[in-house]
Amino acid sequence: MKNQYENALSQIFLKLATTNYDTFDSFIKFNIEAVKISLRTIKSDFYVDNKQSRYYSTLIDNLDTNNIDVINERKINSEDYPKDGSIMQIFESLNKSTSPSKVNYLESYYYLNFHKARSKTLSWLPFALFHIGNRFILDLVRIQNNINEIRMSNQKSTRIRWLGKKTHIGYIFSMLAQEGYIETPELPGGEVNYTAFARLIKELFEVDVAEGTLRKYLNPLDTKFEENQKTFEKEQFHLPNVKRVN
Structure with a gap:
């Protein structure tokens, strides 16, 4: 499992190394959502006694199971049984009998500790897989944060430092747009999208x-x-x- 985990992370890094930088975020988000889908399935597997679990199973819990091997080893001789069909009448009479059985049947062939051990063993597997998958998501988030830090660092190193006041930059760029020197982002109706305009200035x-x-x-x-x-x-x-200074 450890080798598979490390191999999965290696595949993520390999894909990032050969993927366009602009698509990093969408690639990481896609993988996070894919793991979350698997975790939702695994979560329903937590308890083997839950019918929604893919590991759900029931036990053949009967005292006679202890004697199955013995019964299978018996040699059956047809000469030992009546030929007139009376043996079937005996079975039918026993079946219809309302008198309580003299045999003291146990409620469960299995010991309580066995039930406990079985539940812990079969339920532990999906529980462990869930935490491993959750750890994988945390690693993907860590990778995404590192990418964002690198991106922000690159942006800071390439941005032009504004030496004027913060009020100056807004007015000057607004005038540049109004007098036709720069093209601004627009809303669907054709008006200037000042929110997008401000975002672009802060990026530059x-x-x-x-x-x-x-x-x-x-x-x-x-x-x-x-x-x-x-x-x-x-x-x-x-x-x-x-147009006046052309």
Whole structure:
């Protein structure tokens, strides 16, 4: 089992090494969901006495099972039985008898410790497999977190550091968009998607501003933008339309 576990992890790493970097997240998520489906099945196997368990089984629990081997070894001689069919009448009379049997039958041929050991042995297997599978999910999550850390580290090293104030970047990029210098993300109706716009800026620039706050600085209809506009106009900031400077 340990070898199979390590081999499964090796297959994950091998697949990641030969897969497009952009599809890492979807690949890991797919495998996590696949393991979860198997765990739901294994969970129903926890107890061998549960009929939903794939290991469910019943015991032939009868005192006579102790004598099966003896019965099979007996030599049957037809000459020992009556020829007139009276033997069948004897069986029928015994079958119809209402008198209590004089034989003291045991309730169970098996000892209590046997039942306990059987249940523990057969129920332990799916229980152990469940925890092994759960550990595999934790390892996949750890791999996913490591990938995200590497991705974030790469993004930080390649982003442009913004030296102005967080209010400046929103106003300037909004003006660049309004005057036709850059193309912005759009909503289905054609309006500017300021949330996506703010997210793109944060991916490209190292700036200490929340995405939701930056969205307000970008939107000309927001009071945050109007406050910045007054500051920039006071300093005679002007950006001509792109068509005027062709």
